Amino acid sequence: MMYEGKHVAVIGGGIAGTTAALAFARRGAFVDVYERAAAIREFGAGLQITPNGARGLQSLGLDLASGLVGQAVVPRDLHSGRQVARFDLTGLSGPPYRFFHRGDLIGLLAAACTAAGVRFHLNTKASADQSGTVSWHGGTQQADLIVVADGLHSATRQALFPAAPRFTGQVAWRAVVPADHPPEAHIWMGPRHHVVTYPLPAAPDPMVNIVAVEERSGWAPEGWRHLDTPENLKTAFTDAAPELANLISHVRQPMLWGLFLHPVARQWVHGRCVMIGDAAHPTLPFLAQGANLAIEDAVSLALADDLAAWQGARIARVSRAIRAASANARNYHLSGPAQRVAHFGLGAIGRIAPRAFLGATDWLYGFDPSQMSSSTQTGT
Numbered sequence: 001m002m003y004e005g006k007h008v009a010v011i012g013g014g015i016a017g018t019t020a021a022l023a024f025a026r027r028g029a030f031v032d033v034y035e036r037a038a039a040i041r042e043f044g045a046g047l048q049i050t051p052n053g054a055r056g057l058q059s060l061g062l063d064l065a066s067g068l069v070g071q072a073v074v075p076r077d078l079h080s081g082r083q084v085a086r087f088d089l090t091g092l093s094g095p096p097y098r099f100f101h102r103g104d105l106i107g108l109l110a111a112a113c114t115a116a117g118v119r120f121h122l123n124t125k126a127s128a129d130q131s132g133t134v135s136w137h138g139g140t141q142q143a144d145l146i147v148v149a150d151g152l153h154s155a156t157r158q159a160l161f162p163a164a165p166r167f168t169g170q171v172a173w174r175a176v177v178p179a180d181h182p183p184e185a186h187i188w189m190g191p192r193h194h195v196v197t198y199p200l201p202a203a204p205d206p207m208v209n210i211v212a213v214e215e216r217s218g219w220a221p222e223g224w225r226h227l228d229t230p231e232n233l234k235t236a237f238t239d240a241a242p243e244l245a246n247l248i249s250h251v252r253q254p255m256l257w258g259l260f261l262h263p264v265a266r267q268w269v270h271g272r273c274v275m276i277g278d279a280a281h282p283t284l285p286f287l288a289q290g291a292n293l294a295i296e297d298a299v300s301l302a303l304a305d306d307l308a309a310w311q312g313a314r315i316a317r318v319s320r321a322i323r324a325a326s327a328n329a330r331n332y333h334l335s336g337p338a339q340r341v342a343h344f345g346l347g348a349i350g351r352i353a354p355r356a357f358l359g360a361t362d363w364l365y366g367f368d369p370s371q372m373s374s375s376t377q378t379g380t
Contacts, residue, residue, distance in 0.1 A: 003302065004028030009134045009143035011126050011156070013040045015102070016277030016294035017149035018109035022060050023302035024147075025116035032119045032141070034126035034134065036150075040110040045176045046200045046209030047102050048185065052367040053292030054095035056299035059370035062112060067098030067105075068201040071183045073357075075346055078190030081241030084343045085350030086184075087357040092365055099183075099209070101200050105291075128156055130271030146273045147301065149294070152262075154279035160270055165260035165282075167219045170329065172259055172285065173212045173233045176200065177250040181208045185288075188244050189343075191335030193236065195244060208247060211285060212237060212254075215333060219258045228256035259284055261326075264319050269307045276301060281318045286332070287325035289364070293318050296369040303370065321364065 008024040010017045013035030021031045033040075049057070054064055075084040089097045113120070126136040128146040148156040181199040188195040192215040200207040214236045233254045240248060262282040268275045277294035297314060304310035334342050349356055 002027075002305070003145070006030070006144040007032075007142070008145045008147065009034065009126075009128070009141065010147045010149055011128055011134070012148070012150035012154075012277075012279070013037070013110075013120065013122075014149065014151060014277070014294075015106060015109065015291050016151075016279075016298055017147070018106060018113055019057070019060070019295050020147045020149055020276060020298035020301065021113050021118045022109060022116060023299050024145075025113065025118050026060055027302050029302075031113075031117075032121060032134075032143075033113070034121045034124045034136065036123070036125040038123050040120060040122070041103060041106060045102065045174055046198065047100055047105065047291045048198065048288040049098045049100055049105070049295075050288060050292050051092055051094040051097060051365045052369065053295040054098065055367075056295040056369040058095060059299060059368075060112070062108060064095065064098060064108075066108065066201060067100045068183060068199055070097040070099055070185060070198070073185045073187065075187045075189060075343075077241070077343065078188040078194060078237075078244065079239055079241060081188075081243050084189070085346040087350060087354060091355070091358055092361075094366070094368075097365075099185075099198050099200055101202065101207075102291075104201070128273045130273050132272035144272065147298075148273060148275045148279050149277050149298070150279055152278045152282050154275065156273065157265060157275060157279045160275075161265040161267070163263050163265075165262045168259045168261050168284070168329070169217065170213055170215050170259040171219070171256060172214075173210070173228060173236075173251075173254040173256050175210045175212075175233070175251040175254045176207050177210065177247055177252075178205050179208045179247055179250060180206050187332065188240070189332045189334075189339075190239065191339065192333050194332040195237065195240070195248075197244070197247060210247060210251065212248070213259070213286075213329075213332075226256050228254050230254060232256070264315060264322065266315075268311045268314070274301060274307065281315075281322065283318070283322055284325045284329065286328040287321060287364075289321050289325065293321060296367065299369040317367070324364070 008029040010033045073087045185198040195212045264281045276297035283290045
């Protein structure tokens, strides 16, 4: 389907929605975005834009220089702080691996959308149907295509694919603290819990993004906006190494959410309605791919002439990424002999064959969503 001169409606003004809006506008479509909030903004804190996501954003003409270039991924022992290995990211092909504040990235996307003629309808809770009708309180509009990008709790997903999520037995805290941090992603691994830290491009003071995960039977609600107490976070990580404990001690307003496993929707395309991002495939945060997969969805969708083929390729790729994220969750939380063997193996790879790590990630990071072929769409 060629989109020049067509009307595309996008429900949701987050990263998935604004990327889709910009991608379709670049293809010559008339684009309207319906956002229930009063402004286009992102809550939360940091995110990592890996080369696959960066290729998609750059194909839309975005300058990503405001992101902080990541130099390495550094697995560390949560208890001792010992560096287990160091995997250099500067050898990745394509655009650099970058750290962003979510608000900065959404601001960049929203400004580019406005410049491209995208129309935003704020304070508008819209719904879609398969015929291409967008409805909201007080109005309707017909579209040639509706892109549903309204996130984890998408009403459209619930109507079309009402599958119950399963609690993973894990909860996560997210916070930002003022502190120095090398331009690296540190993964602090320990039995039944782990922490990921990395710096954010913030002025005037340096900031560090913290995501801390704990296994436990008591669940917490989904979503990033459930405020918890700093004491609960500190109690969960009393065994942290001094450097990590110091970072955690500076947290003032941690956000807590339960991690639930949602099945990938079996069908994303319903008539003139297409789901992307978390509406189609909510992703656990253990591979730093939630935003990147949403960007891939949006960029590739705007280029797709065959929506059925696009859907099949995307389902295969995101399912592989979700499996890899789940494997990371298990590997980060090993204990006893299994942990010692795993850490020894990581260290050996880092010393003897550091390029092997980059090679193992090529299926993920080497993907280019702006290139439409069956092989690149599945990441094979």
